[in-house]
Amino acid sequence: MNESSALIAQLRRAAIGSVTPADSPDPEAWLAQGLAPARLHEVFATEAVDAASATGFALAMTLAAGTTPLLWIRTEAAERQGGRLHATGLLELGLPADSLLLAVVADEGALLRTAADAARCAGLGAVLIESWGRAPGFDLTATRRLMLAAEASGVTVLSVRVGAQPVPSAAFTRWSVAAAPSAPLEWEAPGGPAFQVELLRRRGGAAGARWCVEWNRDGKNFTPVDPVHRAAPLSGAGLPLVADRAAAQHPPAPVRRAG
Amino acid sequence: MPIERLRSTRPHLFVGRGDAPIAFTRTSGNAVRLAALDLEAARIGLQVGLTLADARAQVPELETFEHDPHADLLWLEALADGCARYSPSVALDPPDGLVLDIAGCTHQFEGERPLAADVERRMARRGVAVRHAFGDTPDVARALARFAGAPAPDETRAVKRLPVAALELDADHTVALTRAGLKTVGDVMARPLSAVAARFGKEAANAVRRLSGDLKAPVRPRRREVPIAAERRFAEPIARTDYALEVLGELAAEAVNELEQRHQGGRRWQARLFRSDGQVQVLRVETGQPTRDVAALMRLFRERIDGLADPLDPGFGYDLLRLDVVLAERLDATQLKLEGGRNEQAQVGTLVDQLSTRLGRTRVRRFLPRDSHIPEQGELMLPATAARPAAAAAAASAWPAQQPGEPPLRPIYLFDPPQPIEAVMAEVPDGPPRRFRWRRTLHDVARAEGPERIAGEWWRRHDAAIPTRDYFRVEDRRGRRFWIFRHGLYAETDDPRWYVHGLFA
Numbered sequence A: 001m002n003e004s005s006a007l008i009a010q011l012r013r014a015a016i017g018s019v020t021p022a023d024s025p026d027p028e029a030w031l032a033q034g035l036a037p038a039r040l041h042e043v044f045a046t047e048a049v050d051a052a053s054a055t056g057f058a059l060a061m062t063l064a065a066g067t068t069p070l071l072w073i074r075t076e077a078a079e080r081q082g083g084r085l086h087a088t089g090l091l092e093l094g095l096p097a098d099s100l101l102l103a104v105v106a107d108e109g110a111l112l113r114t115a116a117d118a119a120r121c122a123g124l125g126a127v128l129i130e131s132w133g134r135a136p137g138f139d140l141t142a143t144r145r146l147m148l149a150a151e152a153s154g155v156t157v158l159s160v161r162v163g164a165q166p167v168p169s170a171a172f173t174r175w176s177v178a179a180a181p182s183a184p185l186e187w188e189a190p191g192g193p194a195f196q197v198e199l200l201r202r203r204g205g206a207a208g209a210r211w212c213v214e215w216n217r218d219g220k221n222f223t224p225v226d227p228v229h230r231a232a233p234l235s236g237a238g239l240p241l242v243a244d245r246a247a248a249q250h251p252p253a254p255v256r257r258a259g
Numbered sequence B: 001m002p003i004e005r006l007r008s009t010r011p012h013l014f015v016g017r018g019d020a021p022i023a024f025t026r027t028s029g030n031a032v033r034l035a036a037l038d039l040e041a042a043r044i045g046l047q048v049g050l051t052l053a054d055a056r057a058q059v060p061e062l063e064t065f066e067h068d069p070h071a072d073l074l075w076l077e078a079l080a081d082g083c084a085r086y087s088p089s090v091a092l093d094p095p096d097g098l099v100l101d102i103a104g105c106t107h108q109f110e111g112e113r114p115l116a117a118d119v120e121r122r123m124a125r126r127g128v129a130v131r132h133a134f135g136d137t138p139d140v141a142r143a144l145a146r147f148a149g150a151p152a153p154d155e156t157r158a159v160k161r162l163p164v165a166a167l168e169l170d171a172d173h174t175v176a177l178t179r180a181g182l183k184t185v186g187d188v189m190a191r192p193l194s195a196v197a198a199r200f201g202k203e204a205a206n207a208v209r210r211l212s213g214d215l216k217a218p219v220r221p222r223r224r225e226v227p228i229a230a231e232r233r234f235a236e237p238i239a240r241t242d243y244a245l246e247v248l249g250e251l252a253a254e255a256v257n258e259l260e261q262r263h264q265g266g267r268r269w270q271a272r273l274f275r276s277d278g279q280v281q282v283l284r285v286e287t288g289q290p291t292r293d294v295a296a297l298m299r300l301f302r303e304r305i306d307g308l309a310d311p312l313d314p315g316f317g318y319d320l321l322r323l324d325v326v327l328a329e330r331l332d333a334t335q336l337k338l339e340g341g342r343n344e345q346a347q348v349g350t351l352v353d354q355l356s357t358r359l360g361r362t363r364v365r366r367f368l369p370r371d372s373h374i375p376e377q378g379e380l381m382l383p384a385t386a387a388r389p390a391a392a393a394a395a396a397s398a399w400p401a402q403q404p405g406e407p408p409l410r411p412i413y414l415f416d417p418p419q420p421i422e423a424v425m426a427e428v429p430d431g432p433p434r435r436f437r438w439r440r441t442l443h444d445v446a447r448a449e450g451p452e453r454i455a456g457e458w459w460r461r462h463d464a465a466i467p468t469r470d471y472f473r474v475e476d477r478r479g480r481r482f483w484i485f486r487h488g489l490y491a492e493t494d495d496p497r498w499y500v501h502g503l504f505a
Helices: A001-019 A048-065 A075-083 A086-092 A110-121 A140-153 A245-249 B002-009 B039-043 B050-058 B069-085 B110-126 B138-146 B155-160 B171-179 B183-189 B194-212 B241-261 B295-308 B344-359 B391-396
Strands: A040-045 A070-075 A100-105 A125-130 A154-163 A173-179 A192-204 A210-216 A223-224 B022-026 B031-037 B063-066 B092-095 B097-100 B227-240 B264-275 B280-291 B318-330 B363-371 B379-382 B412-428 B434-438 B441-452 B468-475 B481-487 B497-503
Touching: A001 B379, A001 B497, A040 A048, A040 A140, A048 A086, A048 A125, A048 A154, A048 A173, A048 A192, A048 A210, A048 A223, A048 B155, A048 B412, A070 A075, A070 A110, A075 A100, A100 A110, A100 B344, A110 A125, A110 A140, A110 B344, A140 A154, A173 B050, A192 B241, A245 B412, B002 B022, B002 B069, B022 B039, B022 B050, B031 B039, B031 B050, B050 B391, B069 B092, B069 B097, B069 B110, B097 B138, B138 B155, B138 B194, B155 B183, B183 B194, B227 B241, B241 B295, B280 B295, B280 B318, B280 B344, B295 B344, B344 B363, B434 B481, B434 B497, B441 B481
Parallel strands: A040 A154, A040 A173, A070 A100, A070 A125, A125 A154, B022 B063
Antiparallel strands: A100 B363, A173 A192, A192 A210, A210 A223, B022 B031, B092 B097, B227 B318, B264 B280, B264 B318, B363 B379, B412 B434, B412 B497, B434 B441, B441 B468, B468 B481, B481 B497
């Protein structure tokens, strides 16, 4: 009885999955719908300084797909190097604090083991695995295991690899993410989260496309932006103070609003 | 009551003091008010609820102590324990009453009155003054003991001669009853109940029915909860860990049975394995929600055994296994979903328990807001298995609301402690830096916003001046967004240092 119901559930999920827009050939579908649920996805940040962009992008993808609650698993090394999670900032990205759980593990082995257990827990919406460095444990076997667990339970598994080069794996999609200059607000203030995204691999689909997108928290979707006009000026160039002596003596405060 | 507790438990406080009136104070809001009085203070006209300043103005020699209702309740419980000699069923009537069900308990005292005399004598020895009354129902006895009416030959008439205050309605209704000319309980009882209910509310009608004995509220006796434990002794020590675990499962089933009868579930469990050579091995597990699931519990115990630094060593065998439910909470029967499948929240709870057991309690966390504007103190990371705080406390500190269309103003990663950055070039002294070096990489600042000035919480710390921080959101030429701050204003320090405190997505 249990077996057959599990089988039916799996078939049903497969049936739904086949019409999921994220699985559909339209390569732009993820902008609105996020990542295909019940799969393993990998997000690479080749430089460690882009860690926040990679995790921010992965998080935004889960939010766009609406798969919460989220269990965030990271190692102690990540906690030391990358700083600890700041729930207020995550909330401002769109993730409510009560749908976030954090597990800090000792090393990479524990990270994989915890991730495998979490991926089997159908009560979760998504599991975000944050690993730093080369992390050789994330090989074909381990990723295949995660992928199977995700397919069986319906949990989206996101593996964020900071400071690692893409290697072959069983992931459904593989992305490379870096920070992109944001659309400036008044007074040249930095704008919302913007990412430079490259789709490195996609099972059963074309890969290699590049986007420059901005995450829209209120609409829970991505908006493509044109990276060309973003060529950011150097600081100070936007404020021609020298031409105006009065302004130079009383420089305007570079704030948009008080508080 | 509080004064009797204090005199009995801390007599040294009263050595060498005269019989000055004594009051107990409580801070409510910004005012210190009287919460309880001794007889002397009540006699000279002080009242509960008066502010301490007013009371002192009236009675300069007033002695005050802090009001501690919790200690009073404990003291009342101790008295109730002592009353177990009179009757097995003793109920508390906080803040200062005890209800004894003495039906069938009076034979060894040869009647009710000698029993009451005995109570008074024993209480007097502890310095407690007792007023007692007998009644057919607990409510009647209570009203007779607490309120004084005119003398009466029997109980029914005694109740009727009590003042309307004995109905214990709120002040408005008591005044309303008196204004209506109803001065005693008997006056109210003489009216038709429907009229009383129509005019003074259902509460009044119920109070009348309670005192007339129509509505019988049972005595709710205190019952000592025996902690749940199950144990198994072996004539021949068992040397196999697997078998020990199997027995542990049986013990868990026994404990769960007991829990089920109490409508409780266990939150913390402790298994002790006594080795025949005298060593004891202790295994503790904790769950986030109260549980009665033996299988899940045994999974957690296995997880705990796997995670032990030293593997479980039976040595010459275990001769006693014992399982204690250290903490039990209320858990009513849950209904399974009709369409099959399990509750998703329960699944997450199980996962959290499993991970907490394996990784350690403090390593699986969730976030709670905290009432502080210092960024690194603005939120709490609590173990996910810990009990959630009360709703009132949660409402006091909430997550900040976001404005639509605004970019994130707080980073998603926060460095604690903040990381110093070097070679900062700022355009104007108070402005954002143009360029900085962090982790051996030079970042050219393309866009910046700030300062957002966050001052230290000077009202919490008095020892030293805490430098103000000026925070800037900056973006470098490649789009990396940082949250950096200058530690100290130029007015405060000569050479303030810069730090990066967080990273934005």
